[in-house]
Amino acid sequence: MSGKLHASERLEIISVISGFFGSAYMILGLCALVARTSGECLTRITPGNIGMSILLLSIGAVLLSSPTTFRKNIILSSAASLVGSLLSITAMVVQVLDVGATWLDDIIRSQSFGRGDIVAGLLRGDAFLGYFMLLVFPFVLKTVKEHIIR
Amino acid sequence: MSKKEGYIVALAGVPNSGKSSIFNKLTGGRAWVGNWPGVTIEKKIGTMRINSIEIEVVDLPGIYGLTAYSLDEIIARNFIVEENPDLVIVVVNATNLERSLYLALSILELEANTIVALNMVDLAEEQGIVIDHEKLSELLGIPVIPTVAVTGSGLKKLRELILEYVGRSKGRTNIVDYGYDLERAIRDVEKILQENVPEIIRKYPSRWISIKLLEWDEDVIRKVKSYAGGNEVIRKVEKIRAELQNKIDDLELFMTERRYQTILNIVKEVIKQTKAKGVTWTDLLDSILTHRFLGIFSAIAVLYMLFRFAFEISTPFVDLFSILINGYLHNRILGLKFLPSWLASLLADGVTNGVGTVVSFLPLIMMFFLGLAFLEDVGYMTRIAYLVDKLFSKFGLSGKTVIPLVIGFGCNVPAVMATRTIEDENERKTAALIAPLATCSARLPVYMVIAYAVFRQVAGAVVLSMYIWSVALALLVALALRKLVFKGPSAGFVMEMPPYIMPRSDIIGMKMWERSKRFLYKAGSVILIGVIFIWLLSVTGPSGFLGANALSSPRLLEHSWTGLLGKAFSETIFRPLNWDWRISVALIFGFIAKEIVVGTMAILYGIGESGLPAALAKLHAFTPVTGYAFMIFVLIYVPCIATIATIRSEMGSKYAVMAVAYELILAYTLALAVISFGHLLGVM
Ligand SMILES: Nc1nc2c(ncn2[C@@H]2O[C@H](COP(=O)(O)OP(=O)(O)OP(=O)(O)O)[C@@H](O)[C@H]2O)c(=O)[nH]1
Ligand SMILES: [Mg+2]
Numbered sequence: 081m082s083g084k085l086h087a088s089e090r091l092e093i094i095s096v097i098s099g100f101f102g103s104a105y106m107i108l109g110l111c112a113l114v115a116r117t118s119g120e121c122l123t124r125i126t127p128g129n130i131g132m133s134i135l136l137l138s139i140g141a142v143l144l145s146s147p148t149t150f151r152k153n154i155i156l157s158s159a160a161s162l163v164g165s166l167l168s169i170t171a172m173v174v175q176v177l178d179v180g181a182t183w184l185d186d187i188i189r190s191q192s193f194g195r196g197d198i199v200a201g202l203l204r205g206d207a208f209l210g211y212f213m214l215l216v217f218p219f220v221l222k223t224v225k226e227h228i229i230r
Numbered sequence: 231m232s233k234k235e236g237y238i239v240a241l242a243g244v245p246n247s248g249k250s251s252i253f254n255k256l257t258g259g260r261a262w263v264g265n266w267p268g269v270t271i272e273k274k275i276g277t278m279r280i281n282s283i284e285i286e287v288v289d290l291p292g293i294y295g296l297t298a299y300s301l302d303e304i305i306a307r308n309f310i311v312e313e314n315p316d317l318v319i320v321v322v323n324a325t326n327l328e329r330s331l332y333l334a335l336s337i338l339e340l341e342a343n344t345i346v347a348l349n350m351v352d353l354a355e356e357q358g359i360v361i362d363h364e365k366l367s368e369l370l371g372i373p374v375i376p377t378v379a380v381t382g383s384g385l386k387k388l389r390e391l392i393l394e395y396v397g398r399s400k401g402r403t404n405i406v407d408y409g410y411d412l413e414r415a416i417r418d419v420e421k422i423l424q425e426n427v428p429e430i431i432r433k434y435p436s437r438w439i440s441i442k443l444l445e446w447d448e449d450v451i452r453k454v455k456s457y458a459g460g461n462e463v464i465r466k467v468e469k470i471r472a473e474l475q476n477k478i479d480d481l482e483l484f485m486t487e488r489r490y491q492t493i494l495n496i497v498k499e500v501i502k503q504t505k506a507k508g509v510t511w512t513d514l515l516d517s518i519l520t521h522r523f524l525g526i527f528s529a530i531a532v533l534y535m536l537f538r539f540a541f542e543i544s545t546p547f548v549d550l551f552s553i554l555i556n557g558y559l560h561n562r563i564l565g566l567k568f569l570p571s572w573l574a575s576l577l578a579d580g581v582t583n584g585v586g587t588v589v590s591f592l593p594l595i596m597m598f599f600l601g602l603a604f605l606e607d608v609g610y611m612t613r614i615a616y617l618v619d620k621l622f623s624k625f626g627l628s629g630k631t632v633i634p635l636v637i638g639f640g641c642n643v644p645a646v647m648a649t650r651t652i653e654d655e656n657e658r659k660t661a662a663l664i665a666p667l668a669t670c671s672a673r674l675p676v677y678m679v680i681a682y683a684v685f686r687q688v689a690g691a692v693v694l695s696m697y698i699w700s701v702a703l704a705l706l707v708a709l710a711l712r713k714l715v716f717k718g719p720s721a722g723f724v725m726e727m728p729p730y731i732m733p734r735s736d737i738i739g740m741k742m743w744e745r746s747k748r749f750l751y752k753a754g755s756v757i758l759i760g761v762i763f764i765w766l767l768s769v770t771g772p773s774g775f776l777g778a779n780a781l782s783s784p785r786l787l788e789h790s791w792t793g794l795l796g797k798a799f800s801e802t803i804f805r806p807l808n809w810d811w812r813i814s815v816a817l818i819f820g821f822i823a824k825e826i827v828v829g830t831m832a833i834l835y836g837i838g839e840s841g842l843p844a845a846l847a848k849l850h851a852f853t854p855v856t857g858y859a860f861m862i863f864v865l866i867y868v869p870c871i872a873t874i875a876t877i878r879s880e881m882g883s884k885y886a887v888m889a890v891a892y893e894l895i896l897a898y899t900l901a902l903a904v905i906s907f908g909h910l911l912g913v914m
Contacts, residue, residue, distance in 0.1 A: 131691065131694070134534065135531055135535070137527075138527040138530050138531040141527045142524050142528055145518075153517075155513075156517050156521075159514045159515065162515070163528060167528065167532070167535075174535050177542075177543050178538065178542045181542060184546035185545050185549055187546075188546050188549050189840075224514070229508065229509055229510065229511060
């Protein structure tokens with residue numbers, strides 16, 4: 081299907097996707113901040129955590145700059161999609177590893193571990209959004225490689 | 231080849247061209263490599279064996295030409311010019327031929343016996359650059375061999391060439407033609423040299439000296455002046471220069487231009503650009519990663535993830551080590567009935583607890599080193615330097631200072647040495663004096679223990695805050711030093727940005743292991759001796775041997791030597807800080823190496839089944855306020871002995887004393903501020 085699209089159309093698609101996910105990161109980042117300070121905010125996926133909030137907001141800012149710079153600077157725009165998705169995938173991997181490490185640690189210290197904790201960990205915002213970015217990443221990479229590099 | 235032994239081969243080249251990588255492949259050595267200019271800051275010697283012949287290979291810091299500006303460049307320049315190696319291998323960066331050729335021409339002018347390793351041809355190829363190495367060899371008049379240092383491709387051929395060419399003498403090459411007037415002037419100066427200072431041209435080629443004199447090279451002028459008759463020569467050269475300047479305004483510029491003209495002609499003949507030049511991956515990534523705002527956001531994300539990677543993912547392994555060492559091993563030793571009780575106590579309560587607690591943090595430290603090696607090799611360090619340059623310049627520092635600081639998060643000793651690459655004297659001294667504020671890996675166990683003993687839920691954030699303090703204090707102290715001691719204008723920021731490369735697992739693994747090995751070695755030497763000493767002082771006192779159970783009896787322990795020493799401090803200068811006497815003892819011995827702080831606490835507090843943090847928590851050794859004050863104190867107070875010694879050897883005793891003094895004062899003041907602040911808020 082994508083073969084029929086023009087280069088600029090494909091690039092536009094990835095910048096729109098980045099914009100969509102960028103907004104999602106931003107919202108979750110703000111939620112994490114709200115959850116930390118006052119009340120509840122999508123509590124299932126954003127435990128109050130300043131570090132996580134800053135991480136989500138940073139990734140969100142990079143991703144969001146893709147659609148906003150698309151008309152002015154196509155290179156910057158596609159770089160934002162690329163770097164943004166790399167960052168979000170790394171964040172997801174780190175979170176998943178952390179869940180594994182916590183689980184292992186509970187076993188070692190022979191404490192009980194709840195399946196609930198694992199699920200909650202794997203569904204946390206930084207992991208959750210990362211799964212989707214992992215899905216779109218091959219498309220981002222391919223498009224950038226074909227249309228921007230050289 | 232005439233003689234068989236004692237040959238010296240030097241590796242020269244522009245920074246980041248792969249000299250150390252080639253060195254490692256030739257000698258089987260472990261020279262430090264990394265993807266930024268200025269990794270090597272000291273010459274390193276190794277031995278290469280070919281057909282039972284031993285040849286010494288010297289890895290040098292990178293240089294752009296034979297005029298040196300920073301300390302590391304001076305080391306390289308002096309070696310090539312003064313030590314007269316039997317062969318110089320110029321490592322040329324194939325992705326940036328022009329830059330590398332400038333150095334190659336300078337070395338050829340020195341009439342050194344030279345061959346060229348055309349390195350990084352793989353990266354060049356990726357960029358569509360194909361270099362005709364045979365043509366290049368023909369134009370330069372010396373052998374040129376394409377290599378890829380990281381895979382070892384071309385290295386076999388390089389060895390053969392070394393064997394073939396080492397020890398040959400090299401005649402004159404007039405590879406750069408400086409034009410009619412200047413060439414005549416060069417000949418005139420050569421004649422003057424011959425008549426007035428014949429000794430100097432036995433040591434250095436006369437054409438080279440002449441060129442350098444006409445260029446008004448300070449270093450060569452000094453050399454000539456040191457000979458009898460030298461002043462006469464300089465006077466005459468001044469006259470010749472004056473005459474030349476009637477025709478050529480800027481002599482130095484003119485000569486540089488002639489060289490670049492030669493280079494351009496060579497490049498035109500040897501380079502084939504197979505693909506149109508366009509946006510590379512590096513360009514693309516840099517448009518975000520060095521962007522004014524997005525670059526900062528990305529850096530925050532990268533560093534935060536790195537921090538999480540090291541600290542959170544190592545937890546189960548640290549716990550496992552701790553259980554095995556402090557739980558299992560400790561109890562097994564105590565259970566050995568045939569050991570006399572004092573020996574069992576020494577082995578279990580002293581060595582196992584003391585050293586073991588430190589060693590149990592090995593997984594954390596290894597993960598941290600892994601992350602550090604990745605940052606270094608992927609090429610991100612120079613980008614961080616670039617990003618913070620504006621901020622750093624407000625504090626009178628160059629962005630380059632980031633590199634010593636980041637290295638300092640591993641260990642302060644190489645951090646102090648890495649400041650050598652900073653050209654400006656005042657900036658360099660400032661950087662070296664603040665380097666110990668980079669919170670090194672030896673301080674990590676202390677943070678971890680206190681954070682988990684006192685702060686539990688927010689332990690990660692508390693440890694992270696130490697890194698923020700570390701950088702903030704470094705900047706503030708730098709500002710003070712630049713305003714009060716090392717005054718002077720700031721030099722601009724010039725640093726080449728290397729292309730990003732996918733780090734190779736073998737190199738990263740090697741670097742992680744080398745750093746971890748040093749940690750283990752330290753645990754088995756300095757720290758071991760330290761904890762034995764502390765154990766000894768804890769089971770004895772003015773009344774003699776207190777018994778092996780002194781460590782488990784607070785009453786007895788208070789009358790031991792450590793008890794008396796600790797009290798002497800905790801009741802006097804540490805009194806306002808509200809620390810237990812055991813803490814004072816830990817801090818005093820931490821002078822030697824900061825890991826000993828944790829080792830000492832492990833001995834004096836004893837470790838229960840669930841580790842030192844739990845033991846500290848149970849004894850209420852710290853409140854959040856005194857705990858945080860303690861962490862701040864450990865962050866700042868005196869660098870370890872090794873770092874002090876390094877500052878001393880790099881800069882002199884005066885500065886070593888200065889570093890210790892300001893750090894003690896700062897540590898005490900800030901710890902006191904934390905305590906007072908806690909009082910104020912009513913959270914004691
Ligand atoms: N792809 C590729 N990478 C290389 C090659 N040679 C070296 N590198 C990498 O380039 C970086 C620089 O290598 P070093 O050996 O540290 O360079 P150096 O010339 O010693 O650098 P300085 O000591 O800073 O002057 C490292 O990350 C190496 O892994 C090569 O032929 N191909
Ligand atoms: Mg090197």
